Every structure is written in structure tokens, then in C-alpha cells.
Amino acid sequence: MRDVAVIGVDMTQFGRYEDKSIEELAVTPVIGALKDAGIQWKAVEAAYVGHEYQGLAAGQRILAGVGASGIPITNIENACSAGATAFREAYLMIALGMYDIVLALGCEKMDRGLIQQLPDDTWRTLGTDLIPSQFALIARWHMEKYGTTREQFAKVAVKAHRNGVLNPYAQYRKEETVEEVLDSRMISDPITLLMCCPTGDGAAAAILCSMEKAGQFTTNPVKVAASALNSMIYTEGIGTQNFGSCIPSAQSIITVSAREAYEQAGLGPEDLDVVELHDAFATSELIHYEELDLCKAGEGGRLIDEGAVDLGGRIPVNPSGGLLAKGHPLGATGVAQIVEIVWQLRGVCGDRQVEGAKVGLAEVAGTAGVNATHILTR
Amino acid sequence: MRDVAVIGVDMTQFGRYEDKSIEELAVTPVIGALKDAGIQWKAVEAAYVGHEYQGLAAGQRILAGVGASGIPITNIENACSAGATAFREAYLMIALGMYDIVLALGCEKMDRGLIQQLPDDTWRTLGTDLIPSQFALIARWHMEKYGTTREQFAKVAVKAHRNGVLNPYAQYRKEETVEEVLDSRMISDPITLLMCCPTGDGAAAAILCSMEKAGQFTTNPVKVAASALNSMIYTEGIGTQNFGSCIPSAQSIITVSAREAYEQAGLGPEDLDVVELHDAFATSELIHYEELDLCKAGEGGRLIDEGAVDLGGRIPVNPSGGLLAKGHPLGATGVAQIVEIVWQLRGVCGDRQVEGAKVGLAEVAGTAGVNATHILTR
Numbered sequence: 001m002r003d004v005a006v007i008g009v010d011m012t013q014f015g016r017y018e019d020k021s022i023e024e025l026a027v028t029p030v031i032g033a034l035k036d037a038g039i040q041w042k043a044v045e046a047a048y049v050g051h052e053y054q055g056l057a058a059g060q061r062i063l064a065g066v067g068a069s070g071i072p073i074t075n076i077e078n079a080c081s082a083g084a085t086a087f088r089e090a091y092l093m094i095a096l097g098m099y100d101i102v103l104a105l106g107c108e109k110m111d112r113g114l115i116q117q118l119p120d121d122t123w124r125t126l127g128t129d130l131i132p133s134q135f136a137l138i139a140r141w142h143m144e145k146y147g148t149t150r151e152q153f154a155k156v157a158v159k160a161h162r163n164g165v166l167n168p169y170a171q172y173r174k175e176e177t178v179e180e181v182l183d184s185r186m187i188s189d190p191i192t193l194l195m196c197c198p199t200g201d202g203a204a205a206a207i208l209c210s211m212e213k214a215g216q217f218t219t220n221p222v223k224v225a226a227s228a229l230n231s232m233i234y235t236e237g238i239g240t241q242n243f244g245s246c247i248p249s250a251q252s253i254i255t256v257s258a259r260e261a262y263e264q265a266g267l268g269p270e271d272l273d274v275v276e277l278h279d280a281f282a283t284s285e286l287i288h289y290e291e292l293d294l295c296k297a298g299e300g301g302r303l304i305d306e307g308a309v310d311l312g313g314r315i316p317v318n319p320s321g322g323l324l325a326k327g328h329p330l331g332a333t334g335v336a337q338i339v340e341i342v343w344q345l346r347g348v349c350g351d352r353q354v355e356g357a358k359v360g361l362a363e364v365a366g367t368a369g370v371n372a373t374h375i376l377t378r
Numbered sequence: 379m380r381d382v383a384v385i386g387v388d389m390t391q392f393g394r395y396e397d398k399s400i401e402e403l404a405v406t407p408v409i410g411a412l413k414d415a416g417i418q419w420k421a422v423e424a425a426y427v428g429h430e431y432q433g434l435a436a437g438q439r440i441l442a443g444v445g446a447s448g449i450p451i452t453n454i455e456n457a458c459s460a461g462a463t464a465f466r467e468a469y470l471m472i473a474l475g476m477y478d479i480v481l482a483l484g485c486e487k488m489d490r491g492l493i494q495q496l497p498d499d500t501w502r503t504l505g506t507d508l509i510p511s512q513f514a515l516i517a518r519w520h521m522e523k524y525g526t527t528r529e530q531f532a533k534v535a536v537k538a539h540r541n542g543v544l545n546p547y548a549q550y551r552k553e554e555t556v557e558e559v560l561d562s563r564m565i566s567d568p569i570t571l572l573m574c575c576p577t578g579d580g581a582a583a584a585i586l587c588s589m590e591k592a593g594q595f596t597t598n599p600v601k602v603a604a605s606a607l608n609s610m611i612y613t614e615g616i617g618t619q620n621f622g623s624c625i626p627s628a629q630s631i632i633t634v635s636a637r638e639a640y641e642q643a644g645l646g647p648e649d650l651d652v653v654e655l656h657d658a659f660a661t662s663e664l665i666h667y668e669e670l671d672l673c674k675a676g677e678g679g680r681l682i683d684e685g686a687v688d689l690g691g692r693i694p695v696n697p698s699g700g701l702l703a704k705g706h707p708l709g710a711t712g713v714a715q716i717v718e719i720v721w722q723l724r725g726v727c728g729d730r731q732v733e734g735a736k737v738g739l740a741e742v743a744g745t746a747g748v749n750a751t752h753i754l755t756r
Binding site: 052056057059060061063064070071072073074075076077078079085088089092093096097098229230231232253256369370 | 430434435437438439441442448449450451452453454455456457463466467470471474475476607608609610631634747748
């Protein structure tokens with residue numbers, strides 16, 4: 001496979017864009033990414049567009065805004081991993097030699113309230129069909145098995161909001177204390193309101209290019225060192241990807257995907273300088289530390305206590321503010337994580353910059369059973 | 379690029395499955411295609427699943443029914459071309475050397491009535507936001523420019539229903555006369571009810587394999603000789619793909635896609651033995667004859683008058699009954715067309731068999747601006 005670079009990125013601030021259509025919202029970062037790459041739209045040979053709820057052929061409608069040119073445009077739906085899957089398809093088409101320049105776009109205008117409902121009756125076997133309850137069960141399991149505390153989960157949210165203040169692209173830019181997080185409305189014990197990602201809209205775009213041609217456009221390409229996509233392992237009708245090792249017979253799909261990515265990149269978790277991971281809930285971020293092998297099983301709480309995942313820590317996680325503060329427009333998230341990693345590796349993140357970052361990982365997990373992991377290097 | 383074969387196919391009869399979930403409905407042809415290929419699910423390295431309205435990560439839920447195995451599963455949405463786009467991604471991943479065996483699945487449970495509404499405000503500049511009205515305008519243009527008659531459009535529907543009677547997978551299996559078609563309820567002049575495809579559910583699956591490995595499974599592989607995907611060319615905000623040359627400045631996207639496919643295959647329209655094309659309305663089938671270069675511009679009416687597109691004619695079109703009689707569950711259609719072509723090339727179509735068929739074309743057009751063309755050979 002050929003080496004592939006990201007040569008242009010951009011995103012909207014995440015937030016509530018009540019008066020903007022998806023076409024208006026999502027074309028903005030496409031134009032920004034083209035400018036960033038220093039190329040014109042007509043140089044793009046194919047496009048992959050990740051979203052969930054934007055209706056028939058949203059990608060075609062959006063890209064008409066830059067002047068559609070007859071190229072193949074493929075809309076990707078893969079739950080929370082839609083944007084990352086679009087990025088992966090773009091990556092593979094270049095790595096495998098089909099094209100030289102491909103656009104990956106992730107975008108979403110969220111239907112307010114829609115997403116709380118799980119798509120699948122099978123979850124009801126656990127006594128719930130609401131997403132927060134599902135994640136609360138996983139958190140309770142972690143508390144019982146490892147003694148993880150509510151305060152440790154709250155600290156994840158506090159970190160996210162502290163980082164969000166530093167990120168002009170974040171939906172929420174307000175610090176929160178451990179007390180404020182714990183005292184906010186209980187959603188599903190132990191998950192409180194401030195441990196949940198918000199509902200919001202947004203879009204993020206990346207221009208990928210074969211490494212051999214990237215030098216024509218940039219002196220500072222960011223390399224896609226790994227791309228892994230895995231789908232759920234069902235056990236008796238229940239997807240286990242979010243349950244990690246709490247179902248003894250099944251390995252976490254997040255771990256499967258991460259280890260595949262580490263192997264592709266020839267790197268290990270100890271080589272990472274910065275991570276953007278799927279903190280749809282504060283509780284899941286802490287468990288993801290373990291599933292991504294950033295620490296051993298049961299040590300997620302210690303990692304947050306020690307500040308290892310803070311800016312300035314051993315392995316900063318979600319310097320962007322993550323889904324909790326930056327926001328989570330479903331289809332946009334996977335590409336937005338990669339945009340943040342690219343900016344971190346370029347060293348242009350200002351107050352939230354991880355100094356000297358050279359290796360970054362982006363990981364996104366779908367409730368519906370999809371996990372995508374990318375590693376970028378420079 | 380490597381040669382790619384289709385080694386297994388299957389589909390459900392199209393129809394109304396009120397009591398079946400998409401998971402139950404769509405897993406059936408997956409199992410059928412695996413059996414047809416003589417392989418087990420665990421041999422499949424990746425899956426692409428085309429659909430429009432099946433909710434978050436439908437492919438993951440459906441394929442859990444054959445025992446999800448952690449492989450990459452990617453859901454594709456591309457309007458009426460969703461299934462064909464899923465097939466194309468599967469094809470490319472093998473042709474480019476990423477995998478040896480990939481599943482393409484198209485499926486849909488239709489939301490009754492949902493699809494009539496166009497997704498895009500821009501169509502309203504033509505004074506309509508309903509799909510039949512859009513196609514009626516194109517038909518009126520063809521009548522005015524070339525003298526095409528209502529009777530000629532009606533004959534397309536008559537042919538479809540005559541073929542549908544012969545196809546056990548068709549939703550409608552009842553002959554209709556020209557008079558019955560013309561006397562059925564007027565939907566949007568000149569389109570009557572029997573010139574419209576029905577609303578229905580269904581699923582179709584294909585197992586693709588590198589040609590070099592196909593010999594392990596079959597002595598009769600069908601080769602994918604071409605795969606083209608093109609997206610709309612907008613002119614002043616209006617996608618022209620369905621307007622053909624009625625907007626003088628823009629070439630029909632259907633023609634662009636078809637000629638790209640002919641070039642890939644090293645074949646021309648004169649080499650085709652059988653065609654499955656996108657007759658969402660009888661009127662559009664007639665115009666597609668011209669856009670696919672089966673005849674010259676303006677000669678579509680003569681083609682149907684002469685019986686050239688009938689079973690036994692010079693170039694049989696839609697022996698399956700097409701969308702008009704077989705049905706049109708959106709995401710399923712693109713794969714179902716390919717299933718029919720594979721069966722035709724294998725010579726197993728019974729009463730609707732095109733004798734000695736060796737080259738077949740499948741073409742699907744999205745109202746929202748996507749066109750996919752595949753050519754299969756044996």
C-alpha cells in the first residue's frame with residue numbers, strides 16, 4: 001500500500017445552527033480544507049461523506065456548493081464512526097492506488113432528542129433502551145470491579161471542559177468543577193448531565209493525498225500511519241463493544257481495533273503523544289484509557305487522578321475538549337478528531353497545544369457496534 | 379487492477395413485509411448468497427451494506443444474524459444507487475488488492491409514502507417538489523422534442539409487467555394492457571399509476587471474489603467488467619442527471635456513467651445481451667435507452683414499438699420486470715439488478731431467460747444525483 005498524507009483540514013465550530021441548512025453548514029469546512037491544502041475543488045477525484053440523518057444523498061447536495069464535477073461521491077453511515085469510516089474509505093482509495101486526492105467530509109445537523117433512543121430492541125434485554133442507561137451500566141460494572149469512583153468520572157468531564165475553554169471550535173467553553181459535575185442533574189446513575197456530550201451540529205473536512213504527490217502542496221504533510229475499522233462481536237444478541245471485558249467471553253472491540261492500528265503503524269501506546277477518543281460520556285473515556293492500552297485494566301481512575309491525561313501530562317487525551325465539550329454531531333465527530341490531531345501534529349493549537357506532538361491517535365466507537373481507530377504521524 | 383468475479387448471489391422476492399424486521403428480511407439473501415458461493419460467513423473479509431432508511435448501523439445489526447466476526451462493515455447511502463455503490467466499494471476493495479472476498483448487500487424496508495418527497499428545495503425552482511412531477515416534466519420534454527407518445531410510455535410498463543409475471547422474485551406478477559396502463563389513475567401527466575414503480579421491501583446480496591481465487595468456489599464465475607459511479611452536474615442549482623440533454627449545456631450523467639463503463643469493459647452498447655436499468659417510471663426507461671446509447675437520441679419510442687427491448691428482441695431490457703414490476707426497495711435495487719444479470723449470464727432464469735446472454739449491464743440512477751453503471755460478463 002502507498003503512503004497517504006493529510007494535506008488540508010478544516011471544521012466548523014460545533015454548536016447549534018438552527019438557521020443553517022446542512023448544505024450551508026457542511027460546505028464551509030470543505031472550502032477551508034481546500035484552501036488549507038492549496039488545491040482547487042476540480043483536483044479532488046472522489047469524495048466520501050459521513051453522516052446519519054441528512055437525507056438522501058446529502059453529500060451530493062453539499063458538494064454542489066463547491067461545483068459538483070461528476071466525481072464519485074459516496075455517503076457513509078456507520079453510527080458514531082460514520083466520519084471516521086468516510087476518512088478510512090478515502091485513505092484506502094489512495095493507499096490502494098485508485099486515486100491521488102480524495103475528500104473526507106463528516107457532517108451532521110442533529111435531530112434534537114433523536115439520538116437518545118437506541119436503534120435496536122436487543123439492548124432491552126439489559127432492561128434499557130436508552131443510550132445513557134447502557135453506558136451507566138458499564139460504568140457501574142467498572143466501579144464494582146475496580147473501585148472506580150464518581151469523582152474520577154467527574155474529573156474526566158472537568159478536564160474536557162477545561163480543554164474546551166482553550167478550543168475556539170468547541171461547543172461548550174466554560175470550566176466546570178468536580179462538584180458542579182456531580183451536582184448536575186442525574187441522567188442515569190452514575191452519569192450526570194455534565195458527564196454527557198451535548199447535542200449539536202457541525203462539519204469537518206480533510207483532504208487526503210498520496211504521499212508522493214503531497215510534496216507538491218505542502219512541506220508539512222501528516223501521514224496516515226494506521227486505519228482500522230471493526231464491527232461488533234455479538235454475544236447472545238448484545239453488542240459487547242461498549243462493555244469491554246465486562247462480558248468475560250468477549251474482548252472489547254475497541255481493544256481489537258486499537259491493537260490492529262498499533263500493529264499497522266508499527267507503534268505502541270507508549271509512542272503516542274496525543275489522543276482524541278470517544279468520550280460520549282465521561283465514564284466511557286475512563287474505560288477507553290484501558291481499552292486503548294494507555295494503562296492496564298482497572299487503572300483508568302488512577303490515570304485521571306494523576307493528571308497523566310491532562311494537557312502537560314504523560315499522554316494528553318482530548319485536548320480539543322472531546323465530545324463532552326467540543327460536541328458530538330454524529331457524522332462529523334470522526335473527521336473532527338482527525339482534524340484536531342492534524343492541527344496538534346502541525347503544532348498550531350495555541351493554548352491547547354501538546355508540545356512537540358509527533359504521533360496522534362483518533363478513536364471513535366459506535367453504540368451500534370462500530371469502532372474506528374486511526375494513527376497519524378509526522 | 380485485479381479481475382473480480384461474482385461467485386454467489388441471492389435476493390428476497392420484493393414485496394410488502396409488514397411483519398418482518400429489516401434484520402430478518404435482509405439476512406435471508408446473505409445466507410442464500412453464501413450457500414450459492416459455497417463459502418461460510420467467516421470467509422468474508424469485509425461487507426458493504428446499501429440502504430437509506432434503516433437506522434444507525436443497520437448492516438451491523440443485520441449481519442449479526444450470520445454471526446458478526448469483527449470485520450469492517452460499512453453502511454452506504456447513495457439514494458437509489460446505494461446498493462450499486464455498496465457493490466462498487468466491494469468490487470474496488472478486491473480489484474485494488476485489499477481483500478479477496480467481500481459481501482455487498484442492498485436492503486430496504488420502505489417507509490410508506492416517505493419517498494415521494496424530494497430531498498432538496500432546489501427542485502422547487504421547477505415548480506414541484508414531488509418526484510413523479512419531476513419525471514413527468516422530463517417526459518413532457520421528450521414528447522415535445524421527439525414526438526414520443528403516451529402509448530409508447532405505456533408499452534414500457536406493459537413489457538415490465540409481462541416480464542414480471544415470469545419472475546418469482548417480482549412484487550407484481552400480473553399482465554397489464556396498454557389501455558389499462560393509460561386508464562389507471564393519473565399521477566402527473568403523462569405518468570399514470572401503472573407507469574410508477576411500487577413501494578415495497580426487499581434485500582439482495584452478492585459475494586465478490588478475486589478472479590484468481592474464484593476457481594476454488596465455482597467453475598462459472600461472472601466477471602465484473604466495469605464499475606462507474608458519477609454524481610450530479612449541477613446547473614444553476616438543479617441536478618441535471620434526470621433531465622438528460624433537455625438542459626442543453628449539460629450532458630446526461632447517465633450517459634457519462636455508461637460511456638465510462640463501456641470504456642472500462644472495452645465493450646460498446648452493441649455488445650450487450652441484456653440490460654437491467656432504472657425504470658422507476660416507465661417514461662424514464664424509454665429515455666434511458668437513449669442515454670445508455672442503446673439507440674440514438676429520440677429513437678426510444680421506436681425501440682419499444684419495434685419490440686427490440688422485449689424478451690427475444692435485439693436487446694432485452696429489464697427481463698426481471700424492472701423496478702415497475704419487480705419493485706424498488708431503494709437500497710436493494712442496485713444489488714438486485716446485479717443478481718438478475720448474474721442469473722441471466724448463468725442461464726438459470728427459466729421463462730425469462732435471455733438465450734445465450736454473455737454480457738449484461740446494470741444501471742441505477744438516483745433522483746438525488748447519483749448514477750452507477752456496472753457491466754458483467756462471462
